[in-house]
Amino acid sequence: MDDVNCSERHTLSQCTRELKAIQDTMDVLNGKWKISIISDLRFGKKRFSDLKREVVGIGSKMLSKELQELEINGLIRRNVISGRPVIIEYEITDYGETLNPIIDELSKWGKLHRHKILGT
Amino acid sequence: MDDVNCSERHTLSQCTRELKAIQDTMDVLNGKWKISIISDLRFGKKRFSDLKREVVGIGSKMLSKELQELEINGLIRRNVISGRPVIIEYEITDYGETLNPIIDELSKWGKLHRHKILGT
DNA sequence: GGAACAAGTTCCCTTTAGGAAACAAGTATC
DNA sequence: GATACTTGTTTCCTAAAGGGAACTTGTTCC
Numbered sequence: 001m002d003d004v005n006c007s008e009r010h011t012l013s014q015c016t017r018e019l020k021a022i023q024d025t026m027d028v029l030n031g032k033w034k035i036s037i038i039s040d041l042r043f044g045k046k047r048f049s050d051l052k053r054e055v056v057g058i059g060s061k062m063l064s065k066e067l068q069e070l071e072i073n074g075l076i077r078r079n080v081i082s083g084r085p086v087i088i089e090y091e092i093t094d095y096g097e098t099l100n101p102i103i104d105e106l107s108k109w110g111k112l113h114r115h116k117i118l119g120t
Numbered sequence: 121m122d123d124v125n126c127s128e129r130h131t132l133s134q135c136t137r138e139l140k141a142i143q144d145t146m147d148v149l150n151g152k153w154k155i156s157i158i159s160d161l162r163f164g165k166k167r168f169s170d171l172k173r174e175v176v177g178i179g180s181k182m183l184s185k186e187l188q189e190l191e192i193n194g195l196i197r198r199n200v201i202s203g204r205p206v207i208i209e210y211e212i213t214d215y216g217e218t219l220n221p222i223i224d225e226l227s228k229w230g231k232l233h234r235h236k237i238l239g240t
Numbered sequence: 241g242g243a244a245c246a247a248g249t250t251c252c253c254t255t256t257a258g259g260a261a262a263c264a265a266g267t268a269t270c
Numbered sequence: 271g272a273t274a275c276t277t278g279t280t281t282c283c284t285a286a287a288g289g290g291a292a293c294t295t296g297t298t299c300c
Contacts, residue, residue: 015160020230021229021234023155024233026226032257039139040135047277049276049277059261061259105225106222107138107142109141109145109219113144152287179290180247181290182289206246206297
């Protein structure tokens with residue numbers, strides 16, 4: 001990928017396939033809280049109330065909704081641990097772990113950006 | 121980062137700093153079209169009409185707005201090339217290039233996800 | 241002079257996202 | 271039996287995002 005141009009050395013279909021892939025990822029991760037939730041779950045299994053405390057600012061409705069969508073996409077797993085006060089734990093699936101490189105890069109860039117804006 | 125937990129081996133402030141960095145990145149990249157526009161610009165300099173054609177589905181208003189926001193954040197540059205029919209070219213800045221690792225990972229994952237959903 | 245293109249801008253409207261608060265079901269505790 | 275806790279769900283509402291079409295300004299082409 002040197003100095004190529006979308007309309008020259010790449011066919012348009014190659015180019016749009018690239019954009020489509022990126023768009024697919026963004027669709028899966030859409031919503032204000034999904035990435036925060038996944039990032040938080042990378043630190044370990046969490047219960048609903050843990051997440052609600054740690055993902056600062058989220059409300060029950062949004063947390064519930066985002067968790068459902070993440071589960072549908074196979075990124076997290078909802079474990080019902082039957083006991084006296086049935087405990088529910090959320091954890092990242094192996095598939096969800098494949099997002100790690102993205103999240104690491106997002107985190108890295110966020111720190112870089114902060115330095116650029118605040119520091120010289 | 122083995123089996124640590126946000127509320128145990130990491131301080132809460134470490135944990136939220138991580139989440140904050142990620143959130144900062146997402147804020148800069150928010151909007152339906154920003155990543156598509158940057159990705160398209162990675163293939164070379166583009167004019168307004170090029171982008172409008174290649175970023176399938178975007179309208180003038182949104183393209184204009186997203187380009188402005190990207191420029192404000194220093195990710196792209198707007199070059200006015202004075203000539204008979206003044207040409208305006210958009211290109212990624214060096215700072216914008218620092219997003220490449222993120223975009224590459226987003227693209228990779230999108231393709232992986234497509235295979236997972238369609239293939240076995 | 242009329243049509244066309246480039247690069248937007250403006251106006252108006254619809255859709256979606258998101259938040260607050262109340263409610264619910266099951267259990268446990270006092 | 272009343273209260274509280276957990277894990278949500280439901281309802282209602284507002285703000286923000288996004289889209290479409292028309293308009294603009296300057297230029298060139300016929």
